[in-house]
Amino acid sequence: MIRAENISKRYSEKGRQVLSGVNLVFESGEFCAVMGESGSGKSTLLAIIAGILKPDSGRILVSKEAYNRIRSNAGGIGSEEADNNVVNLTESVKSDENQNHKRDEIDIYSLSDEELSEFHREKLGYVPQGNVFLKNYTVLENLVTPFLTKDNLGTLNDRAYALLESLGVKEPADRHTFELSGGEQKRVALARAFMTDPEIVIADEPTTGLDASTGDIILGFLKSKAEEGKTVIVATHDEHVKAYATRTITTAYH
Amino acid sequence: MSVRNLFRNIQSHAFYNVCLLSAIAILSVILFGSIVIGTSLANGTENMKGRLGADIMLVPRGAKEKAENLLLEGQRGAFYFESSIYDGVAGIEGITKITSQSFLKSLSADCCSSEVEIVFFDPETDFVVAPWIEQEYEKNLGGERVVVGHNIESTDGVIKLFGQDYPVVSKMAKTGTALDSSVYFAAEVKGEILKAAEEKGSFLTDAQKRSGTLSSIFINVSDGYDIGRVIEDAHRAVGDTFDVVYPKQLNESLGESLGGITGGISVIAVSLGILLATLMLIINSILMNRRKQDVALMRILGKTKKDLVRMLVSELGIISLAGGVAGCLIGALVVLPFGTYIGMSLNMPYLGPGPGATIAVVALIIVGAALIVFLTSIVFILRISGTDPYLALRREE
Known part of the structure; x- marks a missing residue:
């Protein structure tokens, strides 16, 4: 579960208020489509939820239980230090009005850089709107390199091949991302978001500009992941997404 | 990030990295030449002063x-x-x-x-x-x-x-x-x-x-x-039946000539150094702007700011080392074989540094070049690693 609480955002002091006091809850196993006209703040909302754009106010809360599970699985930070951080974070929400409900949640924007990075690496997958890849790397390397540690190459390779196969991308070790079609690039970006089997996946316009059959492959894949218990949030203009989503949220331009 | 991947990142932005490497190499040639020539003239003069023992x-x-x-x-x-x-x-x-x-x-x-x-x-x-x-x-x-x-x-x-x-x-x-x-x-x-x-x-x-x-x-x-x-x-x-030469007066004029020449060399070296450092600042600004998307992507995928600063500094370290070594090699090829000619053309005694001193000069230049590259890039590195990843990606798009 991930919860947006009272989120507001504008990009500059004199700029338009893109988001104002947004409150949303996304449950595990949910496939939520965020729809709305251009400029209505879909991508901004998703970026804030993903922890890659600081809101002007408000918090993005994840359950402490899930967060601690990730931390104990990842084991990247010293346990003593981690425990201290969790205590502080928990204390910080004690003053909230709904203490009983929020005591078990952590605001991702209050995490240290190391902790937020770990959250991104282990808990959340993000598919950006543009097809962004590491240049000069093959498809396979784009999936494996960011998550590589001393002894996980074999596991990552297996996982990358499995994900790409399920999304219909062939010969990943021999091709560079610039050689791929737009649809293939989008599928590779989607596969990359699932490399660490995260609990939450956020995709910004994953089917925009793609033909219907490629769009169906991508949406079918996302739906299957939601059915496995993942939280899937998609920003889109594509009405076709509604057929796959379990919930639709509409944003409006102010 | 492995060394192999650092090289691939460098290769991904080959043009600007080659520009940076060239600027470092030119700076190293200038530093090597000015230090070696200046030191050799000073050594030669010092040696000569001691040798002109007669009044x-x-x-x-x-x-x-x-x-x-x-x-x-x-x-x-x-x-x-x-x-x-x-x-x-x-x-x-x-x-x-x-x-x-x-x-x-x-x-x-x-x-x-x-x-x-x-x-x-x-x-x-x-x-x-x-x-x-x-x-x-x-x-x-x-x-x-x-x-x-x-x-x-x-x-x-x-x-x-x-x-x-x-x-x-x-x-x-x-x-x-x-x-x-x-x-x-x-x-x-x-x-x-x-x-x-x-x-x-x-x-x-x-x-x-x-x-x-x-x-x-x-x-x-x-x-x-x-x-x-x-x-x-x-x-x-x-x-x-004779003319008189005053070796000690010659020493004084030698010292004045040395001061003039080394002063001139220093002014030229510092001026060119400032020019090249400015050029490096511009190249680093462009280069880091082009790395913004990579950095944003890596952060989204779970790399810490520290990881990314380390990655960028390591890449620049490789380029600095390559540029410094290339510059010193070119400098050595240009300056060392022509020491006697340089001394003759300046009408000064020229006593080149030994191998130990030359290695020390090379080490000094490589460290100095790396420091200049670091100082002309660190602001941009900190800026791109501190930008919200979404903003970096959106501006790129």
């Missing part, structure tokens, strides 16, 4: 310029006056040391690939050659035994000149001048050497062949005694 040097009338060239660059000239002049001034009051030398022009010799300078000196009275002997051998000077300049290599303690073997008694310290290719004989064997040289086909002028001639007389005057008075007395004794 005054008497040379044949009209040979003053040639004699000064001899002192500054070790270039022997063929100038002679009668040895009776030596006898005439030797007894003048105030003189504490007096010795003479006679120079022969450069001659081809069996021992060496380039011509050697032959010098005849008097070991009994010498106070000019002896202080600069670097290496003593277990032999006494005299007869046909010789002292050799630093660049003259002997075989089993012997050098071959004009078809004959001459035992080497000692070797001079390096001067960085033509003196390094000199062979010093005792004056008593001058006749025999000239004969041997002629027999081997060396052309000698009448003045050179004539016995009873000298090229210069070196004089030290007792402390507090008026040098001008000694010169006046010398003129009275032997007439207007």
